[in-house]
Amino acid sequence: MTAPAAAEPTAADRRRWARYLVEERAEGTVYQKLAARKTGEEREILQSLADAERRHEQHWLDLLGGDPGRLPKAGIRSRMLAWMAGRFGSIFVLVLAQSAEARSPYDTERYATPAMRADEKIHHEVVRGLAARGRRRLSGSFRAAVFGANDGLVSNLALVLGIGATGVSSGFVLFSGIAGLLAGALSMGAGEFVSVRSQRELLASTEAxxxxxxxxxxxxxxxxxxxxxxxxxxxxxxxxxxxxxxxxxxxxxxxxxxxxxxxRTGAVGSDHDIVGSDWTAAISSFFLFASGAIIPVLPWIFGLEGMAAIIVALILVGISLLATGAMVGVLSGGPPLRRALRQLAIGFGAAAITYLLGLAFGVGAV
Incomplete structure (x- = not known):
């Protein structure tokens, strides 16, 4: 690959090429680490992506006349992806890599070849396809997990705020929160088991x-x-x-x-994978509901009372809602901040209504 005929490159051009070089190396490292954690077809696909990044790396090396003695650091996103690729499951890394591949700088870079621009667009589709595979494998249990955690957070926050607003003792609020946790977790687990088992039985009856x-x-x-x-x-x-x-x-x-x-006349062929395991859904729902529902109760467990306990509960639940919303955004490919704020607004809206009802029917001030 050679650079297009143009004016003599400037120092700014060479600095830009160096940035492209380190980014290509970092992206190649991400795909290489992901490939090492996979087998079969997915390993081959990721290895091919790593090879393509090395070809792009070589293009910038040729323009620079060899490996420069000093190179800038790769961007924080690329370094984070490389760190995550060696330590965590690929789904989170792939959805973040998909977003990164969608923003190729080569569309406006005159020193990038048409083949490199085309490669970047292909890479985005390949990574999107691999991320979609991961989402399909995760979707059944992930849906139950997110729903369970969010339901535990919101329902138990609403419960303890509503009970607390009536002016009852802190011990009664704590007891109500623990009872709400156990009842909700058992209900969620049983409901998810019956729901997923019924859906799988329905799909089985339609299979050829x-x-x-x-x-x-x-x-x-x-x-x-x-x-x-x-x-x-x-x-x-x-x-x-x-x-x-x-x-x-x-x-x-x-x-x-x-x-x-x-x-197949529809999507029946892989619907069992989409629905997920009934036991996985039930267990995920139980523990995720419980893990979410315990958070609003923590202030009372540690001895706080009245408005102080309510404020701490709101802060803890607010952080948790933002985290779960952002995670949904990352995995769905949507904007994490918007999903986080939406989750926060819904959760606090439900809790506020219950708190106002508690004040309306309360027997004393908090």
Whole structure:
């Protein structure tokens, strides 16, 4: 790769090339570390991304005339991703890398080649696809976990604020908070188990099987209903008949052969992965609800009373709501700050209504 014919590069150009060089090295390190934690196809894909970053690195090295003696540090985002890639699961790193790949500086960089600009756009789609795989694997238990934690935070905060606003003793507020934690966690766990188990059973009843193909040897090769099985799965008549004839012929020759992958007319093929495990959802809901619900009760556990306990509970829950909202934003690819503030507004809004009701029906001031 060579730089486009242009005026003599300036010192500012060379400084910019050096920044590009260290960023390409940092991104290559991220993909290399992620590849080391994977196997099979995902490992190959991530390794190919790392190789592409090395090609881009070489382009800037050629322009600089070799590796400079002094180079700037990579950006904080790139260094953070490299650190996370070697220590945590890939889903968080991939969603952050997806966001970084979407903001390529090469679109306006005259010293970048058209191939490099195209590579960056392809990299964004590849990383987006890998992140989508991770989201699909995570979605069932993650939905239950986020819902459980947020519900625990908001419902128990509303409970202790509402009870506390009536003017009852701190011991009664604490007892109410613990009771709300246990009741809510058990209810969430049981509800998630029944919900996910029911959904999985519903999906199982709609899945195709190969029972018809196993009986193919007894069918008439020209007049049979096996073709109707494939037509019911979405094949056209000609393709369904051709496939059924192949299966019958193989069966009659003594070769037991099943049909190829069932034809799906919707997204049933991977819906079990999307729904997740019933036990995982139930356990996640129980512990995440409990971990969220304990936070509003902490001030009373440590002996605070009245308005001081309420203020500390609001601060602790506010921080937790911001954290869970930001995490949802990161994993969904949305703006973390907006998701965090939305979570905070919803949680505090529900708690404020309950607190006002407690004041309205209270028997004394807090």
């Amino acid at each position: 099987n190969d029972d018809a193909a196993h009986s193919a040897g007894d069918l008439d090769i020209d007049v049979n209903e096996l073709a109707l099985v494939f037509r019911a799965r979405g094949m056209d008549q000609a393709e369904a008949l051709a496939r059924s004839r192949r299966i019958i012929a193989a069966a009659q020759e003594g070769v037991r052969r099943t049909a190829t992958a069932p034809v």
